[in-house]
Amino acid sequence: MLSRDNFVRVQEFVWEIPPTFRDDMRVPARLYADEELLNTALTDNSITQLVNTSTLPGIIQYAVAMPDIHQGYGFPIGGVVATRLPHGVISPGGVGYDINCGVRLLISQATVEEVHPFLQEIASALFANCPSGVGAHGPLHLSDAELDEVLHEGSRSMLKRGYAEKEDLDHTEESGRIPGADSAYVSEHAHERGRRQLGSLGAGNHFIEVDRIAEVYDQAIAARLNICQDNIAVQIHCGSRGLGHQICEDYVSRFQQSVHDYGITLPDRELVSVPFDSDEGQEYFRAMACAANFAFANRQLLAHLIRQSFEQVLAGKIRNFCLQQVYDIAHNMAKIEEHEIGGHRLRLCVHRKGATRAFGPGSTVLPEDLRDIGQPVLIPGSMGTASYVLTGTTGAMQQTFGSTCHGAGRLMSRAKAKKVVRGEDLRHQLKNRGIVVRAGSMSGLAEEAPTAYKDVSRVVEVVHQAGIAKKIARLEPIAVVKG
């Protein structure tokens, strides 16, 4: 059993388990946390899962975990692993089932005061127009050719159909399209699951939230992102739906054999991986890119449905309700990136499982208008609590392969949350705090209760203080739509 004694404190907010801890570790395992978050991380199996990821062939420097770490399957949620290409491995279980689950932030110049009288109507319109639930269908029924276009082109396919503005794509990670996608490596089952699900929210912790900009920490950068105190913002949190789940299932199942073929021994079957440059590795990467593109297109279509909902309710009543995109980020993905390690520029496969890319100022992959301030990082809190906008930093490039945290991080199991919280009571509590809720299921609402999560402000403070992201603004919810 792991304890605090197994950690060495290497910086104020960085704790390390040396590779001598277990024979199969190839590199150290690092955790970003303060004292309290470290103690919390030791209450479930998340640190063991972090140590397990340090055994992946080709891993470089260290396995990293963010302060929102919690127990997942295979990787811990909040884990970052970079493997050196071409021979380092890619792990489908490391990316997880909801490939390119991510967050999009839209911002309006309308104020809370202007929008508040219409909030109930807005929440109802969002709930009616944005389908939710695990198997829910979206507004489009795509033919095979149309689905393949989404898988190959991502957000570009939505621009072509009139569901996006060009600026949306400019302010999306990878411009909303991962190169290398090839639907020939996506199974018929995955196609079938994706055909009807584009433009749907899903369930679990996925949501649409209307927020108030509650506090601005960096006026200059906030102004560049059009973020003004007391204005309205909208967050979308969802991913690649059943199509992504199926692609992960297909390759994790297939790699149960492949891992033996490559002589790879791992401590957990969910970590199965193959060399990136192998036929199997390339096939998974091309299929994963399809799911990532589907997720970008999904959030884009949802953004369109949200803009329509705002127009439906607010047109002719207030001005300036248009929603402009701040950014869209992924937090479950394996990306091919170049990083400077030990004075050398290396090509890496960076797995982020419940972690966000946080590229700092000067990064050439950022659009010109963001290059001098760094990439916007969007950190949603738990339902009813604050969310944060941050930017990527040079510190993240130097310390964490350009990565930071992705949310609050769960503290309590879903079963326990449902035992201690009644969905209806929670809805009343949120209502008393002025938060409008529309939810598909009361038990689903209880599972996502704020008490089931860590304090997001504490998590964000750690990444800010550790220099792996910079706080820009805090958002407070005023309406929540959940599957």
Place this chain on the structure above:
Amino acid sequence: MSSQHKFKTLGSEEVEHTADRAFRVRGRNLAELLENAARTLVALDGEPSAGESVVRREIEIEGHDRETLLVNWLNEILYLEQTHHEFYDHFLLGNVTGNRLRAQLEGRRLEHSVTSIKAVTFHNLQIKETPDGLEATIVVDV
């Protein structure tokens, strides 16, 4: 019947998991373990109160070992439930030979899919021999 009550009748139990859900399932042999795992999986969400017409589906599943067969079998049930908006409550397994099975699923068609489960994982999965037969702990992504 509540999920917990149904788990007891199946000899299954839900296991604590921070982010997702997990359950332990048992069977006197592999066929019974597979059947109990399917019944426990669909019981995690509780039984839907309504549904039209009886539906039957026949499926064949294989895997390169017993654990892969178990995961592929459960994921196929989720796939069918979610794509066809159906709920299955009867699982009739034919002979389980080698790492292959044939089964008939029976259930109802629903207006909306009711499952909250995204996928069945291989996390620390091992089918263990016990004095009474077989046992496995399965983690599902929600």
